[in-house]
Amino acid sequence: MPADRTKEASSFSLPDEFTFIRRHFLSLAGPGALGLTDDAAVFAPQPGREFVVAADAMVEGVHFLPDDPAGTIGRKLLRSNLSDLAAMDARPFGWLLTLACPKNDGRHDEAWFAAFANGLAKDQREFGVSLLGGDTTSTRGPLVLSLTILGDVAPGTALRRNGACDGDGLWVTGTIGDGALGLKALLGEIPDPTGWLTDRYRLPRPRVGLELAGIAHAAMDVSDGLAQDAGHLARESGLGVRLDADAVPLSDAARAVVGTDPARLALCLSGGDDYELLLAVPDDATERLQARCARGGVPVTRIGRFDASLSGVSVCRADGSPFPMDRLGWSHI
Amino acid sequence: MPADRTKEASSFSLPDEFTFIRRHFLSLAGPGALGLTDDAAVFAPQPGREFVVAADAMVEGVHFLPDDPAGTIGRKLLRSNLSDLAAMDARPFGWLLTLACPKNDGRHDEAWFAAFANGLAKDQREFGVSLLGGDTTSTRGPLVLSLTILGDVAPGTALRRNGACDGDGLWVTGTIGDGALGLKALLGEIPDPTGWLTDRYRLPRPRVGLELAGIAHAAMDVSDGLAQDAGHLARESGLGVRLDADAVPLSDAARAVVGTDPARLALCLSGGDDYELLLAVPDDATERLQARCARGGVPVTRIGRFDASLSGVSVCRADGSPFPMDRLGWSHI
Numbered sequence: 001m002p003a004d005r006t007k008e009a010s011s012f013s014l015p016d017e018f019t020f021i022r023r024h025f026l027s028l029a030g031p032g033a034l035g036l037t038d039d040a041a042v043f044a045p046q047p048g049r050e051f052v053v054a055a056d057a058m059v060e061g062v063h064f065l066p067d068d069p070a071g072t073i074g075r076k077l078l079r080s081n082l083s084d085l086a087a088m089d090a091r092p093f094g095w096l097l098t099l100a101c102p103k104n105d106g107r108h109d110e111a112w113f114a115a116f117a118n119g120l121a122k123d124q125r126e127f128g129v130s131l132l133g134g135d136t137t138s139t140r141g142p143l144v145l146s147l148t149i150l151g152d153v154a155p156g157t158a159l160r161r162n163g164a165c166d167g168d169g170l171w172v173t174g175t176i177g178d179g180a181l182g183l184k185a186l187l188g189e190i191p192d193p194t195g196w197l198t199d200r201y202r203l204p205r206p207r208v209g210l211e212l213a214g215i216a217h218a219a220m221d222v223s224d225g226l227a228q229d230a231g232h233l234a235r236e237s238g239l240g241v242r243l244d245a246d247a248v249p250l251s252d253a254a255r256a257v258v259g260t261d262p263a264r265l266a267l268c269l270s271g272g273d274d275y276e277l278l279l280a281v282p283d284d285a286t287e288r289l290q291a292r293c294a295r296g297g298v299p300v301t302r303i304g305r306f307d308a309s310l311s312g313v314s315v316c317r318a319d320g321s322p323f324p325m326d327r328l329g330w331s332h333i
Numbered sequence: 334m335p336a337d338r339t340k341e342a343s344s345f346s347l348p349d350e351f352t353f354i355r356r357h358f359l360s361l362a363g364p365g366a367l368g369l370t371d372d373a374a375v376f377a378p379q380p381g382r383e384f385v386v387a388a389d390a391m392v393e394g395v396h397f398l399p400d401d402p403a404g405t406i407g408r409k410l411l412r413s414n415l416s417d418l419a420a421m422d423a424r425p426f427g428w429l430l431t432l433a434c435p436k437n438d439g440r441h442d443e444a445w446f447a448a449f450a451n452g453l454a455k456d457q458r459e460f461g462v463s464l465l466g467g468d469t470t471s472t473r474g475p476l477v478l479s480l481t482i483l484g485d486v487a488p489g490t491a492l493r494r495n496g497a498c499d500g501d502g503l504w505v506t507g508t509i510g511d512g513a514l515g516l517k518a519l520l521g522e523i524p525d526p527t528g529w530l531t532d533r534y535r536l537p538r539p540r541v542g543l544e545l546a547g548i549a550h551a552a553m554d555v556s557d558g559l560a561q562d563a564g565h566l567a568r569e570s571g572l573g574v575r576l577d578a579d580a581v582p583l584s585d586a587a588r589a590v591v592g593t594d595p596a597r598l599a600l601c602l603s604g605g606d607d608y609e610l611l612l613a614v615p616d617d618a619t620e621r622l623q624a625r626c627a628r629g630g631v632p633v634t635r636i637g638r639f640d641a642s643l644s645g646v647s648v649c650r651a652d653g654s655p656f657p658m659d660r661l662g663w664s665h666i
Contacts, residue, residue: 032384034493037569039417039553040387040484042491045378051365053465054373055481057431059472084372098390098479100433132386139392141474146431148388148481151373158375160367220372236370 017136023110024117030094030130041132043094049152052090056081060142064202065186070112071119072202074145078123080223081149082206083275087221088158089213092151094132100139108143127208157213164218164237164280170304171216171279173207173293175251176226177258180271196253204275210296215288218280225270225329229278230304231313237280240310245269246318249301266325269315280306350469356443357450363427363463374465376427382485385423389414393475397535398519403445404452405535407478411456413556414482415539416608420554421491422546423484427465431479433472441476460541490546497551497570497613503637504549504612506540506626508584509559510591513604529586537608543629548621551613558603558662562611563637564646570613573643578602579651582634599658602648613639 021036029036032043045051058077060066068076078095085092101108124130132150182201185192192198212219218237222229227243234241245265250258258264279300281289286302293300315323354369362369365376378384391410393399401409411428418425434441457463465483515534518525525531545552551570555562560576567574578598583591591597612633614622619635626633648656 037565038494039420040385040423040482040491042383042385042421042423042486044383044488050375050377051384052373052375053427053429053481053483055429055431055466055479056468057433057470057477057479059433059470059474061473062470087372088375090373090375094386096386096388096481098388100390100392100477100479133388135389135479137390137392137395139474139477140394141392141472141477144390144433144472144474144477144479146388146390146433146468146477146479148386148429149373150386153375155377158373161371232370 021136024113025131028117028121028124028131030132032094033130033132036133046152048155050155050158052085052088052151052153052158053148054081054084055146055148056084057144057146059144068202070115074116074120075123075203077145077147078120079204079206080275081147082127082208083204083221083223085149085151086206086208086210087219087277088153089211089219090151090153090158092127092129092149092208094130094150096132096148097134098146099136100144101136102140102143103138154213159213159216159219161218161220161233161236164233164239164306165282166239166306166308168217168280168282168306169286169302170230170241170243170306171281171289171300171302172222172226172249172276173298173300174205174276175249175254176222176274176276177254177268177271178251179204179273180267181254181257183273190257192253194253196251201273204273206275207277207298210292210298212279212289212292215285215292216279216281220278222274222276222278223272225272226274226278227269227313227315227325228329231328233278233280234306234313237306239306239308240312240314241304241306242310242314242316243304244318245315245323247301247303249299262324270325270327270329272329354469357446358464361450361453361457361464363465365427366463366465369466379485381488383488383491385418385421385484385486385491386481387414387417388479388481389417390477390479392477401535403448407449407453408456409535409537410478410480411453412537412539413608414480415460415541416537416554416556418482418484419539419541419543420552420610421486422544422552423486423491425460425462425482425484425541427463427483429465429481430467432467432469433477434469435473435476436471487546492546492549492552494551494553494566494569497566497572497639498615499572499639499641501550501613501615501639502619502635503563503574503576503639504614504622504633504635505555505559505582505609506631506633507538507609508582508587509555509607509609510587510601510604511584512537512606513600514587514590516606523590525586527586529584534606537606539608540610540631543625543631545612545622545625548618548625549612549614553611555607555609555611556605558605559607559611560602560646560648560658561662564661566611566613567639567646570639572639572641574637574639574646575643576637576646576648577651578648578656580634580636582632595657603658603660603662605662
């Protein structure tokens with residue numbers, strides 16, 4: 001038999017997949033990740049806490065654009081997952097990532113993955129989380145990322161969607177519509193002179209750490225359209241909700257684009273990609289809500305009210321007239 | 334404004350994505366999943382246990398065939414993740430799934446997803462796990478599934494890859510090569526009169542529940558090729574390993590196909606998709622290993638030995654001569 005075959009069978013070097021993981025992801029790994037060498041991560045739960053876990057996927061061309069910077073793509077997914085934990089009032093600590101990556105497409109090369117991982121490293125520092133594990137594989141389709149986030153919460157305090165009460169105010173953090181307008185700006189359909197909208201599309205700001213248990217009756221994060229998501233909160237709580245379109249907080253950049261165009265305002269209310277928190281808060285907790293958000297440096301605005309006499313979501317203008325919307329939000333299938 | 338728009342804005346029905354999840358996945362959800370209505374799952378960890386978590390992805394055309402039955406595709410991914418937990422000697426309890434699914438491709442329809450979920454329901458009963466959450470989205474590429482598995486283990490007892498000692502026996506559960514030969518059978522390259530090989534490719538048997546802590550010094554699951562994976566165990570333990578190709582256990586179906594053809598035996602040793610456990614066991618624990626595996630109804634075979642005087646993996650025949658292999662296993666990128 002050829003000498004080189006004998007040599008190959010008796011020697012051993014790491015296959016590409018392992019050196020790839022070491023090069024780009026090992027520096028992100030936390031203690032429980034066991035150096036990313038084993039079949040699973042192992043860690044001790046914080047005593048006296050409950051576990052919170054969520055998973056989200058993102059597909060190139062659906063949730064991000066093919067020419068979005070590599071350094072923001074992973075962070076967008078991580079942040080959308082962090083936003084899910086923020087909605088439960090949970091504290092994130094770790095995450096796992098699976099990647100199905102196009103092979104030899106000339107774009108997802110070493111430099112791309114270095115930038116991808118560097119972006120994630122920045123967010124790990126900002127949000128105090130670390131990588132626990134994952135998987136890398138190839139696909140003949142577009143890049144698909146899937147991320148699972150783990151966190152914990154004091155027992156019994158996780159915020160749910162089903163706790164809103166008749167008469168609770170409907171509140172939202174931050175500003176709405178920037179993500180949807182940012183996508184339009186990236187597609188060249190609207191101007192974005194400051195880059196604010198584009199940045200918000202690529203890098204949402206998950207509202208972790210506000211500690212709203214005992215203040216909000218219910219919460220969720222706004223990812224698929226404000227109006228639709230408000231409807232989810234109401235439905236899960238067995239209520240209807242009135243949403244005041246004119247009260248919805250817009251950034252200066254969004255306000256400049258929306259002007260008085262109801263179609264553009266409707267886009268903000270249905271466009272998704274906001275990753276703000278939508279909250280049901282009784283009036284007697286308003287001051288505590290505002291104080292908690294002020295402490296976190298996060299604006300919060302009342303944009304409607306839950307109402308047991310309504311069914312579904314009723315979107316109105318300030319004068320009470322109905323606000324027309326072609327659709328309330330997104331469905332991803 | 335048109336009356337129908339007003340109606341649409343003030344009414345609310347579930348978007349497709351939510352009714353889809355309810356139809357197919359709600360019956361799989363466990364108590365912590367909160368009915369799959371919230372942003373995350375919440376559950377109390379079992380007191381006095383450590384957490385174990387792993388994630389794997391599978392891509393149509395890479396890890397399974399487009400015409401594999403819908404009822405086995407999800408189960409294969411779940412089982413490959415269960416195998417990761419088995420390798421750590423952990424007890425699985427929950428899982429999350431993200432799906433990036435081709436839209437309107439005429440294949441992934443209601444009947445497909447009903448069969449997909451029914452298969453998973455069978456495995457939930459068999460392995461005692463429940464769905465905690467996930468995400469569904471669309472893609473213009475092939476179906477991509479990503480699954481995260483959660484389990485627990487007695488503190489400090491998780492089996493690692495790095496614990497093998499000089500002189501430990503190299504053991505493997507079950508039979509090797511069935512998965513790789515099963516793929517060849519499905520591609521029409523070899524016969525599979527009983528369907529055994531095909532079945533093993535589509536439905537691996539994760540070796541959960543063997544309770545090998547205190548018996549094995551090190552463990553991993555065989556997913557990317559026996560020879561390569563044996564090399565991983567050795568390298569992580571700072572050792573080399575001798576692998577006796579003729580001792581590797583083959584099923585009757587595999588033996589019928591392999592015959593005396595060294596190329597086919599080499600395929601078994603490098604083909605992957607085995608999801609058996611590869612173990613480093615000191616000789617004085619041999620009887621306990623065999624008893625534990627017999628209790629679980631799982632065959633176990635010594636196929637080599639760790640050796641500090643070697644580097645990497647040395648694959649030999651029974652007479653000690655080198656066994657030629659073009660490659661030791663798979664890299665997925």
